[in-house]
Amino acid sequence: MTATATLEKNVAARRIWMVVAISIAIILADQIMKIWVKTSFYLGEDLPITDWWHLKFIENNGMAFGLELWNKIVLTLGRIVAVVLFIWFVLQIKYAKGIRTGFFVAMALIIAGAAGNIFDCVFYGKIFNNPMPPEIAVAFPEGGGYAGWFEGKVVDMLYFPLFSFHWPSWVPFVGGEYYEFFQYIFNIADSSICIGVALLIFFYSNDASKAFNMIGEKLRSKKEVNKNDRSK
Numbered sequence: 001m002t003a004t005a006t007l008e009k010n011v012a013a014r015r016i017w018m019v020v021a022i023s024i025a026i027i028l029a030d031q032i033m034k035i036w037v038k039t040s041f042y043l044g045e046d047l048p049i050t051d052w053w054h055l056k057f058i059e060n061n062g063m064a065f066g067l068e069l070w071n072k073i074v075l076t077l078g079r080i081v082a083v084v085l086f087i088w089f090v091l092q093i094k095y096a097k098g099i100r101t102g103f104f105v106a107m108a109l110i111i112a113g114a115a116g117n118i119f120d121c122v123f124y125g126k127i128f129n130n131p132m133p134p135e136i137a138v139a140f141p142e143g144g145g146y147a148g149w150f151e152g153k154v155v156d157m158l159y160f161p162l163f164s165f166h167w168p169s170w171v172p173f174v175g176g177e178y179y180e181f182f183q184y185i186f187n188i189a190d191s192s193i194c195i196g197v198a199l200l201i202f203f204y205s206n207d208a209s210k211a212f213n214m215i216g217e218k219l220r221s222k223k224e225v226n227k228n229d230r231s232k
Contacts, residue, residue: 012094018101019090019108026112030188031119034155035139038124041157042133052162058185059130059153076121076150079114086111092218093211102199103207109196116189117154124152156185 041047041057048054061072090107093099125147128137147153164180200208 008095015094015101015104016090019104019111022105022108023112023115026109026188026192027116027119030112030116030192033157033188034120037157038128038137038155039139040136042136043130044133046159052160054159054161055157056159056185058156060156061153072121073150076118079118079121083111083114083118086114089211089215092215096211096214098210099207100204103204103211106196106199106204109192109199113189113191113193113196116187116192120154121152122150124155125149126152128152154187156187156190158187158191159185 037055037057041055043057043059046054046056061075086107090104090111124145126145126149127139128145129141129143130137130146130153145152160182162181164178167174167177167179169175
C-alpha cells in the first residue's frame with residue numbers, strides 16, 4: 001500500500017470514528033435526559049431554571065418541536081429510513097477530497113438527532129407506562145407499556161420562554177392577545193438536528209454540493225459498468 005493510499009485510509013477512518021463518537025455522545029445525552037425527565041416529572045410539570053429557561057415535560061407524536069404531520073408508524077419508519085440513508089451517504093464520501101471536517105460534524109449531528117427520537121418512538125411505548133398527572137411514569141410496569149412497538153411518544157423538555165407580552169388592542173387580528181416568543185418545547189435530539197442543518201446551510205453548502213456530485217459520479221460510473229457487463 002502506498003503512502004498516499006495509507007493517508008487516505010487514515011483520513012477516512014478518522015472521519016468515520018468522529019461521526020460515530022459524536023453520534024453516540026449526543027444519543028446518550030439525549031436518552032439520559034429523556035429517561036430522567038420521564039421518571040422524575042409528571043406530564044406537564046414545569047421546573048423553572050431561570051426566567052427564560054425551564055424544564056417542562058411534554059410528549060408528542062410528531063416531528064421536531066411538537067409538530068404533528070403524519071401517521072405515527074409512518075413517521076417512525078421514515079426516521080429510520082432517513083438515518084440509514086444518512087449513514088450510507090457518510091460512508092460513500094469518507095474518502096472524498098476537499099470536504100471539510102465540519103461537514104462530517106454536521107452530518108453526525110443530524111444522524112444523532114434523528115436516531116435519538118427513534119428510540120422514543122420504537123421503545124418508550126413498551127418500556128414505560130403513561131399515568132395521569134400528578135403520578136410519575138415508571139419503567140417496565142406490571143401492566144405493560146402504554147403503546148405498541150413503533151408507537152411511543154417523543155419526550156420533550158427544553159423550554160425557553162425568552163419574553164412575552166400582550167399585543168396592543170389596536171393591532172389588527174391579534175390585538176389584546178398574549179404572545180410568548182419561542183413557545184416551542186423540544187429535546188436534545190431536536191437541537192442536534194437543527195444545529196446540523198444550520199451548519200450545512202450557512203457554512204458547508206459547498207461541501208454538500210461536492211459530496212452530492214461525487215456520489216452522483218459514483219452512481220453513474222457503476223451504472224455504466226453494469227450496462228457494459230450486460231452488453232457483453
